[in-house]
Every structure is written in structure tokens, then in C-alpha cells.
Amino acid sequence: MEENKTYTISIYTENNIGLLNRISAIFQRRHINIECINTSVSEIENISKWTIVVQLTEERMKKIIGQIEKQVEVIKAFYHKEEEIIYQESCLFKIKSELLFEERQIQNIIKDSNANIVTVNKEFFVLERSGRAEEITLLYRELKPFGIMQFTRSSRIAVTKDEMKIRKMLDAISN
Amino acid sequence: MKENFTLEKSNKAVPTEKISGSQAIIKCLIAEGVKTLYGYPGGAIMPVYDELHQYQDKIHHVLARHEQGAIHAAQGFARISGNVGVAIATSGPGATNLITGIADAQIDSTPLVCITGQVHSHLLGSDAFQETDIVGISTPVTKWNHQITKAEDIPKVLAKAFFIAKSGRPGPVLIDITKDAQFQEFEFSYQKCIEIRSYKPVPDIDANKVKEAADLINAAKKPMIVWGQGVILSEAEDIFKAVVEKTNIPAAWTILGASALPTSHPLNVGMVGMHGNYGPNVLTNECDVLIAIGMRFDDRVTGSLDTYAKQAKVIHFEIDPAEIDKNVKADVAVLGDAKATLTQLLPLLNTNNHSAWHQLFKDHYKIEYEKVIKNDLEPVKEGLSMGEVLKEINIQSKGNAAIVSDVGQHQMIACRYADFNITKSNITSGGLGTMGFALPAAIGAKMAAPERDVVAIIGDGGYQMTIQELGTVFQQKIPLKIVVLNNEFLGMVRQWQQLFFDKRYASTEMTNPDFVAIAKGYYIDAQKVTKREELSDAVKEMMTTDGPYFLEVCVEKEDNVFPMIPSGASVSDIRLE
Numbered sequence: 001m002e003e004n005k006t007y008t009i010s011i012y013t014e015n016n017i018g019l020l021n022r023i024s025a026i027f028q029r030r031h032i033n034i035e036c037i038n039t040s041v042s043e044i045e046n047i048s049k050w051t052i053v054v055q056l057t058e059e060r061m062k063k064i065i066g067q068i069e070k071q072v073e074v075i076k077a078f079y080h081k082e083e084e085i086i087y088q089e090s091c092l093f094k095i096k097s098e099l100l101f102e103e104r105q106i107q108n109i110i111k112d113s114n115a116n117i118v119t120v121n122k123e124f125f126v127l128e129r130s131g132r133a134e135e136i137t138l139l140y141r142e143l144k145p146f147g148i149m150q151f152t153r154s155s156r157i158a159v160t161k162d163e164m165k166i167r168k169m170l171d172a173i174s175n
Numbered sequence: 176m177k178e179n180f181t182l183e184k185s186n187k188a189v190p191t192e193k194i195s196g197s198q199a200i201i202k203c204l205i206a207e208g209v210k211t212l213y214g215y216p217g218g219a220i221m222p223v224y225d226e227l228h229q230y231q232d233k234i235h236h237v238l239a240r241h242e243q244g245a246i247h248a249a250q251g252f253a254r255i256s257g258n259v260g261v262a263i264a265t266s267g268p269g270a271t272n273l274i275t276g277i278a279d280a281q282i283d284s285t286p287l288v289c290i291t292g293q294v295h296s297h298l299l300g301s302d303a304f305q306e307t308d309i310v311g312i313s314t315p316v317t318k319w320n321h322q323i324t325k326a327e328d329i330p331k332v333l334a335k336a337f338f339i340a341k342s343g344r345p346g347p348v349l350i351d352i353t354k355d356a357q358f359q360e361f362e363f364s365y366q367k368c369i370e371i372r373s374y375k376p377v378p379d380i381d382a383n384k385v386k387e388a389a390d391l392i393n394a395a396k397k398p399m400i401v402w403g404q405g406v407i408l409s410e411a412e413d414i415f416k417a418v419v420e421k422t423n424i425p426a427a428w429t430i431l432g433a434s435a436l437p438t439s440h441p442l443n444v445g446m447v448g449m450h451g452n453y454g455p456n457v458l459t460n461e462c463d464v465l466i467a468i469g470m471r472f473d474d475r476v477t478g479s480l481d482t483y484a485k486q487a488k489v490i491h492f493e494i495d496p497a498e499i500d501k502n503v504k505a506d507v508a509v510l511g512d513a514k515a516t517l518t519q520l521l522p523l524l525n526t527n528n529h530s531a532w533h534q535l536f537k538d539h540y541k542i543e544y545e546k547v548i549k550n551d552l553e554p555v556k557e558g559l560s561m562g563e564v565l566k567e568i569n570i571q572s573k574g575n576a577a578i579v580s581d582v583g584q585h586q587m588i589a590c591r592y593a594d595f596n597i598t599k600s601n602i603t604s605g606g607l608g609t610m611g612f613a614l615p616a617a618i619g620a621k622m623a624a625p626e627r628d629v630v631a632i633i634g635d636g637g638y639q640m641t642i643q644e645l646g647t648v649f650q651q652k653i654p655l656k657i658v659v660l661n662n663e664f665l666g667m668v669r670q671w672q673q674l675f676f677d678k679r680y681a682s683t684e685m686t687n688p689d690f691v692a693i694a695k696g697y698y699i700d701a702q703k704v705t706k707r708e709e710l711s712d713a714v715k716e717m718m719t720t721d722g723p724y725f726l727e728v729c730v731e732k733e734d735n736v737f738p739m740i741p742s743g744a745s746v747s748d749i750r751l752e
Contacts (some may be wrong), residue, residue, distance in 0.1 A: 066501070070497045
């Protein structure tokens with residue numbers, strides 16, 4: 001049997017109430033877990049872009065793309081393999097401020113990992129890092145022994161290396 | 176902001192007038208050609224009913240006895256006419272009672288527009304009286320749905336609703352309208368929707384694919400066609416018949432495809448699927464090219480996919496790209512509306528006769544006739560068979576009746592044995608298998624085609640799920656013929672219990688009421704048949720009575736429907752007994 005792989009789905013849609021329910025139902029009825037999901041504005045005004053990450057066989061992935069595209073308010077849907085996209089996630093760490101001064105190691109970790117300090121006050125500081133999933137996981141592992149007050153990470157956002165094959169369609173819409 | 180859809184352009188300056196949202200709803204329906212509505216009033220939809228009262232001469236509202244009855248009637252209306260069926264209900268329970276019919280219409284591609292009332296917009300989300308999130312609830316079973324909270328949105332949203340319901344692969348649309356939007360006044364004008372930028376209902380036809388399909392068909396030695404409802408939905412019956420006749424390819428149908436080609440047509444080789452005919456099922460696994468037209472390879476058609484038509488090249492003519500390779504891999508996928516693709520295909524096809532191949536279908540028919548059909552149609556045992564009732568209806572209707580069946584054994588018998596001379600004549604709940612469908616669906620069918628004989632064939636189980644719609648038949652004086660085949664069992668479930676659960680008849684035996692008395696209670700002429708010698712006269716009386724008629728036929732209690740492909744088995748392993 002074909003193995004599950006990580007796929008990133010890009011969907012261009014109208015920006016309408018209820019569409020999230022409609023899209024998520026497609027995964028739910030097939031008992032597929034959505035690893036993460038992001039919706040945002042796209043390069044075209046009034047068109048939303050969705051980025052969804054799932055683990056599936058390619059065969060199932062294709063069928064689901066068909067079901068997504070079939071929705072009236074979906075303009076186009078694509079799935080991408082990991083090597084076909086540039087993607088980023090971002091994360092925030094809230095850490096006690098005293099550690100920043102007492103634990104030299106933390107300063108090194110911050111420097112080496114290209115993380116940014118968003119804010120510092122007497123009690124805590126907030127660290128931000130964008131990167132690939134494994135980079136964020138690594139940073140988390142490095143900081144964990146020192147104690148993390150809060151941690152959160154965002155969904156994946158991605159662009160494709162090749163041109164999206166709906167450029168013309170989108171241009172027609174934006175004109 | 177730019178609109179994301181296009182309305183029909185009108186040359187004239189569009190006259191506008193200030194009217195209420197509810198009046199606008201009625202005007203939109205009239206503009207879409209709606210003359211009949213099926214529904215049930217209630218608090219949140221009362222402004223619309225108030226307007227319906229004013230427009231009685233333009234729109235006929237049929238009061239059902241339950242919202243499920245209303246929507247099934249709208250489905251029957253749509254299935255026999257090809258037009259959009261319209262159902263209307265109030266918020267909360269009124270709306271949720273529509274869900275079964277909406278799900279049924281979704282899986283059987285039936286064009287519907289459902290309008291539900293909703294609580295005032297300022298109450299949304301507050302658990303107000305009779306508030307349900309019907310847009311949320313109906314999302315997975317609608318082609319599209321939308322909630323309106325401002326009257327000014329009514330014309331464009333309803334225009335979109337009708338366009339979406341009917342275009343491409345049809346389906347149900349639900350529009351939920353808050354009560355305040357029904358009261359609000361606004362400047363009304365209406366244009367039909369002709370395009371939505373994110374929606375491509377009919378894919379472009381790739382001429383190369385049509386050519387590839389034609390080449391495969393022309394080279395085939397043992398080709399077989401399986402057609403589905405797509406032929407009916409695209410009104411492709413004539414061109415389809417021309418394709419079949421030019422190529423002489425044996426053609427079999429799915430349950431929803433029935434009647435697109437007359438039953439008596441020499442190239443019509445019967446039904447595929449779980450209780451379909453022996454030949455087309457077995458020979459699916461012997462054909463060299465399988466030509467699927469407007470069908471979706473439902474599991475009840477294919478049995479086990481691992482052993483389905485593996486030897487064959489599969490050509491799939493289909494309007495919905497999501498159906499391609501969903502269940503069965505297509506070697507050639509021809510996307511497009513069936514009528515359009517078949518029209519392009521026809522001139523590329525060679526004439527052929529395939530006589531040896533036809534002989535195989537005839538041989539299989541002989542086997543099935545001896546083992547199954549003879550016993551069904553000419554039983555020698557004392558108890559009546561369901562098949563002989565169908566045979567009698569065929570004789571009396573001359574094969575011109577529309578048959579509306581419910582779900583279960585009688586449904587399979589009806590589909591197997593009814594003669595269909597006219598297209599859109601087999602109205603049944605195929606995909607969802609909704610018991611209780613037939614009586615209300617037959618009401619809608621008869622109203623849409625008053626000139627035709629409409630016969631509802633129902634089991635004693637399903638009949639009692641929507642029996643209250645006899646009230647609708649009576650009130651509307653619908654000259655419908657209702658046949659209940661009573662075996663005092665939930666027959667199909669009992670059959671499975673017998674075959675696969677060691678005859679443990681758990682909760683399938685029914686103690687039934689006096690059905691004739693119930694029908695007569697609704698002032699419907701009725702009789703009950705228990706003996707073979709009474710059958711012919713009874714059916715004749717039913718068919719020649721002017722008004723509605725109820726006929727109960729007591730049939731053998733434990734007859735089974737064969738052939739049968741056991742669930743999950745291969746089409747080759749179809750059982751004849």
C-alpha cells in the first residue's frame with residue numbers, strides 16, 4: 001500500500017462566511033486530521049488563499065483536491081510535495097527575563113538560531129523565530145530545559161517554486 | 176467591491192420598486208418560472224407565507240404534512256420534469272426536517288432550492304426559540320448554501336441559488352433568510368445569474384479525448400456500455416440511443432439511469448449492480464472496453480473494486496471531474512456534458528454488430544430467466560410475488576407509467592421488472608436509500624406531470640415512514656396510484672438476516688395496521704388483494720380510477736430478491752439463489 005506523505009495544499013477561494021466549514025467537512029468525513037491550516041489574503045484582492053498541511057497517500061490527496069475544487073466558491077486547489085515549495089512557520093516563546101541574564105547559553109542559542117527578541121520587560125521576554133518546522137522544533141528542544149512560560153507556533157504558509165498554474169485565471173479576476 | 180458573479184444583462188432600464196424581502200422572494204421565484212412550492216409554515220417564515228397568500232394565482236403552495244414530505248415532493252417534481260424543485264420551511268425543526276431530503280438530492284444530483292426562515296439576525300447564535308444553525312448543518316449535504324440577513328441580498332442570492340442548483344451536475348441549494356430580512360423593504364429588481372467566477376459547471380471538452388474514446392470503442396471486440404443518470408440529466412437520450420444503435424454495443428444501466436433507453440430496446444441488456452441482471456454484471460468482468468456514461472461507479476454497482484472490470488479498458492464520460500478515478504481508474508476520461516460529448520463522439524464511431532458478444536448476454540439472460548425471473552413473474556406457489564404485481568402494472572399502463580419506488584426489496588423488484596417506455600420514469604432514492612421517499616416523491620412527480628400515470632410502489636415499512644402524506648394527496652386531490660407490497664417484514668433487512676445473520680430476524684417483523692382503513696380515512700379509494708385471481712382486476716381498477724387510489728397487495732412474506740452480489744463480493748460472484 002502507498003505510504004502517507006506530507007502534502008501542502010493551496011486553495012484560492014472567494015472570501016465567504018461558511019467556506020471553512022465546507023472545506024473542513026471534506027477532511028472530516030474521510031477521517032483525515034488537518035495538521036495545520038491557514039487562511040489569509042492572497043496576491044489578488046478579495047481572494048483568499050488557504051494553506052493546509054495533511055498526511056496522506058498521493059492517491060487520496062488527488063481525490064480530495066477534486067472534492068475541494070468542486071465547491072462552488074473554490075477557484076482552484078493544488079497540492080504540493082515538500083520539495084516543491086518554500087515554506088515557513090513561525091513561533092513565539094515567552095521566557096522569564098532573569099534567564100536571559102543568568103544563563104549565558106540562552107544568549108548563544110538566540111544568536112545561533114536567528115531568533116528575534118520581540119520584547120523584554122522585567123518579568124519576561126518574548127522570542128520569535130520563523131523557519132521550517134524542524135528548525136522551530138530544534139529551538140524548542142534547546143530552550144525547553146531552561147523553562148518556557150508559554151509557547152505557540154503558527155500554521156505553515158507556503159509559496160511554490162514553480163509558477164502556480166492559475167496565474168491567468170487570477171489575472172482575469174483581478175482585472 | 177466587484178461582484179464575483181454575473182447577472183443576465185437587461186437591455187431595458189430595470190424598473191425598481193420598493194418592496195419587502197418576503198415579497199421579493201416570491202417575485203424571484205416567479206421570475207425563475209416556479210409555479211409550485213412544497214412546504215410547511217412556521218414562525219420564522221410567516222412573512223413569506225403571508226405573501227404567498229397574495230400570490231395564490233401565480234404560485235401554488237402545496238402544504239405537506241411534514242417537512243420531509245415537502246422536500247421529497249420537490250425531489251419527485253424535479254426528477255420527472257428536470258426543473259428545479261422548491262421546498263420551503265421554517266427555522267429550527269422545520270429546517271432540520273428537510274435534511275434527509277437534501278442529503279438524498281445531493282447524492283442523487285437532484286436540482287433543488289430550499290428556502291428556510293431563520294430567527295431575527297440580532298438573535299443569531301443566542302439559542303433563540305426555533306433557532307438552529309441550518310447553514311452549518313446542511314453544509315456537507317448541499318451543493319451550496321447561504322444565509323441572508325439583509326433584504327437587498329435576496330435577488331442576487333436567489334439568482335445564484337437557481338443557477339447553481341440546475342447547472343452542471345445538479346444538486347440541492349439551501350438559502351436561509353432571517354425574519355428581519357423578510358420584513359425589510361428595499362428597491363427590488365431581478366436578473367438571472369448566468370456565471371459565477373469561481374464555478375465552472377461544465378468542463379471544456381477535449382476533442383483528443385473524444386477521439387481516443389472513439390478509437391478504443393471502434394477497436395473493441397467485446398465492448399459494454401454502462402449508463403447512469405447523467406444521460407437523463409443532460410437530456411442526452413436521443414444522441415445516446417443513436418450511439419448505442421450505430422455501434423450495436425450492449426448497454427446496461429444503473430438504477431438512476433433506468434428509462435433513458437426504453438426497457439424493450441433490443442440493445443438494453445438490463446441493470447448492473449447488487450440486484451441487477453446476471454448478464455451485465457458477470458460480463459462486466461469479461462468485456463474488453465467498458466464505456467461508462469454519466470455514472471459514478473457506486474459501490475452498489477461495482478461490488479469489490481479489486482475485482483471490478485480489471486481486464487477492461489475503461490472510458491468514463493463524466494461532467495464532474497471529481498468522479499474521474501474516484502472509484503475506478505479511467506483509461507480515457509472524457510469530461511463534459513454527456514449530450515455534448517456523445518454528439519462529438521457519434522460521427523467518429525464505426526458501425527458494428529458484435530453478434531457473438533450479444534449471444535453471451537442472451538445466454539446469461541436465459542440462465543437468469545430460468546433461475547429467477549420465471550419464479551418472480553410467473554410464480555407457481557400460492558403466495559403472490561412482488562414481480563407479478565409489477566407485471567400487472569406493466570400490462571395496465573402499457574409501460575408508460577412513471578414508477579416511484581421507495582427503498583428495499585420492492586424497489587429492486589420495481590427497477591428490475593417495470594417496463595419503461597418514457598425517460599425520467601424511474602424515480603427512486605438511489606444513493607441515499609431513503610425509506611419514506613416514494614409517497615411524497617410521487618406527489619411531486621404527479622403534479623409535475625399530470626398527464627402521466629404515476630404509480631408509487633412502496634413496502635409496508637417505508638410507507639409508514641411518511642404515511643401522513645396521504646393527507647396531502649387528499650387535500651390536493653392528486654390522482655396518484657399507491658401500491659403497497661406488504662410482506663409484513665422490513666424485507667431487505669430480513670433477507671440479509673436470513674443470508675448473513677443466521678436467520679436472526681431482529682426487529683424486522685412488522686405488525687401492521689389496516690392500511691385500507693387508513694387510506695379510506697383520508698377518503699382515498701382503496702382495496703386489498705390477497706389472492707392471485709384478484710390481482711389483475713384490482714390493478715385495472717386502480718389504473719382506471721380517476722382520483723387517487725390505494726392498493727395493498729399481500730405478498731409472500733419471506734421471498735428474497737435475486738440475483739444478488741453479496742456486499743463486498745465481486746460482480747462475478749453474483750448469486751442466483
